[in-house]
Amino acid sequence: MVPVKAAREGSRAAVLKAFDEHHLPLFRFAYRLTGSSADAEDIVQECFLALLRPGCPFDAGRTPLRTYLFGAVRNQWLKRLRRNGTAIPDIPDRADERSPERLILHAEIAGAVAEAIAQLPELQRETLILAHYEQLPLAEIAEITGADLGAVKSRLQRARASLKQMLSAYAPSAEKRQ
């Protein structure tokens, strides 16, 4: 367990530990929600700075730090969404045209995945990202998103069904038929 109280009291080691333990998955989550590295960094920065400010409502007795931080990233994202509207994600650059064909295809699929996920409704998008990319248990996702377990399962199911449809052209079985 990370000593958050020690972190707030300025212990450099505690701050480093909290950051090193949690910043990568938080950044990945924020990146996939926003589609932007710069926005993801801003969100993660804000979450850690808020955690260290006096008066932060985090209670280690009630919620694990990881769950709290994922929730904080989610809230920062929703705040930006309400303020700025849905942004167009930074689609991954296509590989150099001189690269082998498989690299170009990989980049194209990555771009298609990013666009498809960006088109999901927000609640389905965040659930899918947390479940697939961060491999969080559904119960934890329910706590992060403030939903019940049934709603989380339903959102995940609908998200995956939509993605199967949107990305059907890239299915290995579709390639073989071509």
Place this chain on the structure above:
Amino acid sequence: MNDNELDEILNKWESPVPSDGLRTRILAPREADQRSSKTGSLGFRLRWPVFAAAGLAAFLLIAAHAVPQTRSFFAGERAPYQVDSEFLRYTDQGSPTVELYTTSYNADGSERQLSKMIPDNVPGTVATHVLETGQEILIGWFHAEHAARMRQLARVDVGCQQPRCFTAVRYLGNAAELLSNGCVAGVVTGHETILDYPTVAVRRAAGEQHRMTLWMAPGLGCFALRIVTEEKQPDGSFRKVEEKRALRVTVNR
């Protein structure tokens, strides 16, 4: 498509890694706090350069009192707020390095620097700060008319001039006009809230091969909370080469 196929496709969308600057930005305010408490006593291995710099600074401060233009500052003009900022430089591959931290504020539409810090380079910080202060005083003495004209312009700190990291400065035109027109110092490209302050984003050319976008906060006397400098590429696109980011705004009561 079955579930395994979908998982395989989803896994092709990889996340980049965050920049090294993220860690620095989160730790920097806390390290600055700890550093200031550690240096309360001068039991510190840089004692003699600090004393030498202090002696020179004392001379400059005494000299500065003789210069009318600086008297208002020392007569107690108090910064209504201060902004802690970081300045980054980007490599060709897009990875940033923090070159400079500053604390500054705007007065009459022009930026005034309270302090600067070159990461991991205390002697360089002291040297450039003393030399920059000395230069301003000497210009005030020997080129008073020029100094008076410069004071009417809206000055903004945009980064580091390598190799010594002297503060790179730009002038955005008449400061009074800037304040009266809502901080529009170029073509307006958008509006954004930064650190809870509404800003207007304006873009202007910065030489033939560069352009600069500044996020100006009317609520902070047109202080630029963010500046991005981009370099034109052979294919006509622009690549980010420098950036100023405000980390924190502290209102002084």
